[in-house]
Amino acid sequence: MLGGRFGEVPTALSFRLLDEFRAAGGRMLETAHVYASGEAERLLGAWLRSRRCRDEMTVIDKVGHPAPGDAPCLRAETIRREVASSLYRLATDRLDVLLLHRDDPRVPVESVLDILLALSAAGRVGRFGVSTGQPSGWQRSSTVLVGTASSRWSAINSALLCRLGRSGLVRGTLVTTSLTS
Numbered sequence: 001m002l003g004g005r006f007g008e009v010p011t012a013l014s015f016r017l018l019d020e021f022r023a024a025g026g027r028m029l030e031t032a033h034v035y036a037s038g039e040a041e042r043l044l045g046a047w048l049r050s051r052r053c054r055d056e057m058t059v060i061d062k063v064g065h066p067a068p069g070d071a072p073c074l075r076a077e078t079i080r081r082e083v084a085s086s087l088y089r090l091a092t093d094r095l096d097v098l099l100l101h102r103d104d105p106r107v108p109v110e111s112v113l114d115i116l117l118a119l120s121a122a123g124r125v126g127r128f129g130v131s132t133g134q135p136s137g138w139q140r141s142s143t144v145l146v147g148t149a150s151s152r153w154s155a156i157n158s159a160l161l162c163r164l165g166r167s168g169l170v171r172g173t174l175v176t177t178s179l180t181s
Contacts, residue, residue, distance in 0.1 A: 006018075006031070006035070006036065006039070006040040006043040006044060007035065007036030007037075007038075007039025007040040007041075007042065007043045008036045008039070008040075011043060011046075014043050014047070015047055015050075018044075018047050018051075019051070022051070022053065022057075027056060027057055027058055028057070028058045028060060029044055029057055029058070029059050029060065030060040030061075030062075031044055031059070031060070031061055031062075031086075031090075032061060032062040032063075032065060032086075032101070033061070033062075033063075033065070033082055033085060033086050033089070034065045038085070038089050041061070041086055041089035041090050042089045042090075044059075044090060045089055045090040045091035045092065046091070048090070048091070048092065049091055054092055058096045058097065059090065059092065059094075059095055059096050059097075060095070060096065060097040060098075060099065061083075061086050061090070061095045061097070061098055061099070062098070062099045062100070062101045062131055063078075063079050063082040063083060063086075063098065063099075063100060063101065064079070064082075064100045064101040064102045064104065065101045065102070066102060072101065072102035072103070072104045073104060073107075074100060074102075074103075074104035074107045074111075074112050075104075075107055075111075076111060076112075076114065076115040079112070079115050079116070079119070080115060080119070083095065083098065083119055083124055083125065087124065093123070093124075094123055094124055094125065094126060095124065095125050095126065096126045096127065097125075097126060097127045097128065097129065098116070098119070098125040098127075098128045098129075099128070099129055099130060099131035100112070100128070100129070100130050100131065101131045103130075116128045
C-alpha cells in the first residue's frame, strides 16, 4: 500500500513514484482530504486519470480527521460532505475503502453506521472500517452489528463479533463489509 502526502513534492516526482509503485505490483493507494490540504487527493486523481488505471487500483480514503484543536466529527452531514469532496478531488465515482480516522463519542455508532451503509448503497463507498480510532469507542458497535440481521453484514464473522464484544477493536484492525445480499 502506498500512501503519503503527495502534493507536497513536485508532481513529476510524485508521478514517478506512483509509476514505480504500480510497476512493482502495488495496487492500494491510501490518502485523506487533510494530506497536503487536499492536494494529495488531487494529485492521485490526476495520476489515476493520466494512467487510466483507476479500476486496477484500490483507493482508500479517510474521514473524521480533527482540525487542530478540535474533536473529530463523525456526524452524517460531515461524513457525506468529506466523502463528496474527496470523490471530487480524486475525480472518481467511488472509494473502495473508507476509514474512520477517529472515534467521535458524541455521535451514536448507529448514526455513523447508517451513513456508511447509505454511502455504500449509493455506490460511493465499497467497504469501510476504522483506522486509528480509539478501540474502546468502537466496542460500542458490537451490539449494533450483532443486532443487524441483514445479510449485508455477511463479511463480519462471529469470531470478530466476539472480539468486538469482549475487548473492542484492536488499533489498526480493518473491519470490512461487502454489503452484498
